Amino acid sequence: MGTNEHLTDEDRAVLLLREAMERTAGELPPLPDLAGPARAQGRRRTARLRAAIGGGVLAVAVLGVAGAAALPGGAGTADGVTEAAASPSASAPAQASPSASGPPPPVHIEPSPGESSMAQLPPAERIRQENFQDQAVTVLQDLLPEAVGTVQRTDLTVRQYQATKDGNTFVVIFSVRPASGRGDGRRTCIEVKGQTCKKATLPGGIEATAATSPEDGGLIASRVSFRYGASDVLLSVRPDTGTTVSAPVTKEQMLAVAQDPAFLGLVRTADSRPMEEQQTVVQGG
Structure with missing residues (x-):
């Protein structure tokens, strides 16, 4: 007893922990006289039980030490114990950031004079369109080639997205618009002025046309278009005129996107509950 008088509060806590673990383990019943694999299994179960009980005692003892250290004049105020307890980064597990588990945030685009934006939509409709955009971002990010970069939705209109890679910014248009009844001229392709085309049949017998064509400055834009249900569908990737890329x-890559079931699932959703107004000419591609 005289020896314990010279121990610190932390040393006493360690001794208390050791005695409690020995006492707890000693109170467990002895292993029954089993044979072969059954005996080994019994040992493993008993070891796990003792470890679990010991862990519970350890947790209680550690809490006791931390509590003693927090008291005025308590041991551990200068050995790092209280610092660890007070620092969330030292004691709490790392939490994943929200951006790591979902699509990237939208890109803000200021509407032109007289132009409306998604912010002006009724709240329920705006949420519906934003949810659709988030789904579209996931699908487009997975299906478009890596060279396009990181795909983000914009807050201007449900049909407009943006992709960035190595300092280049490409406007992506994904439009599912109620058909005008006059046909979509983009599904017919004439190979003139540098424009090249390719056709393919999508699941369900849908005919799609993909094309690459030069825009101002000779930069190339890519697109694929087709009629689905009552809608004209357009997916286009436009060049970055600022960096001239x-x-x-x-x-072929555009047709591969159009043929994918995940992309066609998005088209089906937008065709059944349109988010765009009917328009004779589909812009942006």
């Missing part, structure tokens, strides 16, 4: 997508 053409859209890094081929006709």
Whole structure:
């Protein structure tokens, strides 16, 4: 007893922990006289039980030490114990940031004079369109070639997205618009003025046309278009005129996106509950 008088509060806590663990383990019943694999299994179960009980005692003892250290004049105020307890980064597990588990935030685009934006939509409709955009971002990010970069939705209109890679910014248009009844001229392709086309049949017998064509400055834009249900569908990637870089997508890659079930699932959703107004000419591609 005289020896314990010279121990610190932390040393006494360690001794208390050791005695409690020995006492707890000693109170467990002895292993039954089993044979072969059954005996080994019994040992493993008993070891796990003792470890679990010991862990519970350890947790209680550690809490006791931390509590003693927090008291005025308590041991541990200068050995790092209280610092660890007070620092969330030292004691709490790392938490994943919200951006790591979902699509990237939208890109803000200021509407032109007289132009409306998604912010002006009724709240329920705005939420519906934003949810659709988030789904579209996930699908487009997975299906478009890596050279396009990181795909983000914009807050201007449900049909407009943006992709960035190595300092280049490409406007991505994904439009599912109620058909005008006059046909979509983009599904017919004439290979003139540098424009090249390729056709393919999508699931369900849908005919799609993909094309690459030069825009102002000779930069190349890529697109694919087709009629689905009652809607005209357009997916286009436009060049970055600021850095003079053409859209890094081929006709074949655009057709591969259009044929994918995940992309067609998005089209089906937008066709059943339109988010765009009917328009004779589909812009942006």
